[in-house]
Amino acid sequence: xxxxxxAAERREQIFEAAMATIAEHxxxxxxxxxxxxxxxxxxxxxxxxxxxxxRLMLDIAVAVFSxxxxxxxxxxxxxxxxxxxxxDYLFGPVFGxxxxxxxxxxxxxxxxxxxxxxxEVLASSYALTxxxxxxxVAEAKPAASREACATIAYGVLTCALGSAFLGDxxxxxxxxxxxxxxxxxxxxxx
Numbered sequence: 474x475x476x477x478x479x480a481a482e483r484r485e486q487i488f489e490a491a492m493a494t495i496a497e498h499x500x501x502x503x504x505x506x507x508x509x510x511x512x513x514x515x516x517x518x519x520x521x522x523x524x525x526x527x528r529l530m531l532d533i534a535v536a537v538f539s540x541x542x543x544x545x546x547x548x549x550x551x552x553x554x555x556x557x558x559x560x561d562y563l564f565g566p567v568f569g570x571x572x573x574x575x576x577x578x579x580x581x582x583x584x585x586x587x588x589x590x591x592x593e594v595l596a597s598s599y600a601l602t603x604x605x606x607x608x609x610v611a612e613a614k615p616a617a618s619r620e621a622c623a624t625i626a627y628g629v630l631t632c633a634l635g636s637a638f639l640g641d642x643x644x645x646x647x648x649x650x651x652x653x654x655x656x657x658x659x660x661x662x663x
Contacts, residue, residue, distance in 0.1 A: 483522045487512050491533055496573040500580030505529075527588065534581050534591045537574065538598035545594055547602040556609040556660065563633035564653035571640040579638065603630050610660065617663040625663060629656040 490512035494503040505526050509516045523529045540546025548568075553559050562568055585592035606626035611617065617625075636652035 480522060483514075483518070487514070487519055487523050487529070488533060488536060491529060492573055492577050495580045496576040499576075500530075500583050503530075503580070530581070530584055530588070531590050531594070533577065534584075534594040537577060537581065538594055545597045545601070547605045548598055549602055549605055553605075553609075556606070556613045559606060559609055560629070560653055560656060563629070564636065564649050564656065566649075568633065569637050569640055569649045569652075575637060575641065579641070599630065603627050606630055610663070614660070614663040621663055625659050628659045632656045632659070 487508065491503060491508045494507045494511050498507060503526075505516050505519055508529070509519045512519065519529075523532065535543070535545060538545050538548070541551070549559055549562060553562060581591055581595060585595050603623070603626050606629055607619070607623040610622040610626050610629075611619065614622065632652050632655050636648055639648060
């Protein structure tokens with residue numbers, strides 16, 4: 474049995490290799506053989522440290538959508554305290570840029586169609602995010618009904634997700650600004 478520190482180090486190495494493989498080859502092309510090759514390990518070592526591919530992908534989903542404590546959480550970073558800060562993040566360069574993490578998230582979305590455990594992770598994270606946004610909207614618009622705040626929060630989240638996913642093929646520099654403007658227009662309806 475490997476030492477805990479070695480096992481944790483190998484798991485991290487495999488996670489990094491898996492994410493790089495997903496970004497390069499897509500979710501279907503992220504086989505254990507490719508992940509093992511990218512990690513510089515044998516397939517048997519990968520299975521020893523992370524189990525089968527389904528287990529690895531579920532663990533990656535939990536890691537990507539974790540709140541930092543290992544629990545699935547909101548996609549908003551911890552210090553977001555106002556709806557303006559949420560919009561800054563959701564329509565800013567970090568969330569809206571096509572990168573490795575975006576490719577991994579898209580892959581997990583694809584897997585969620587056939588893997589109920591991954592679907593549950595994604596649904597939980599996005600529900601928590603929508604709920605957090607609804608609370609921020611309610612703080613900014615105290616006269617609005619809870620249902621209206623929840624509806625606007627859902628609209629803001631879908632604008633942000635749509636814009637982020639479009640970023641993989643839409644290089645228009647105005648994309649994020651337009652998406653944010655649409656979200657801000659939703660807020661003005663309250």
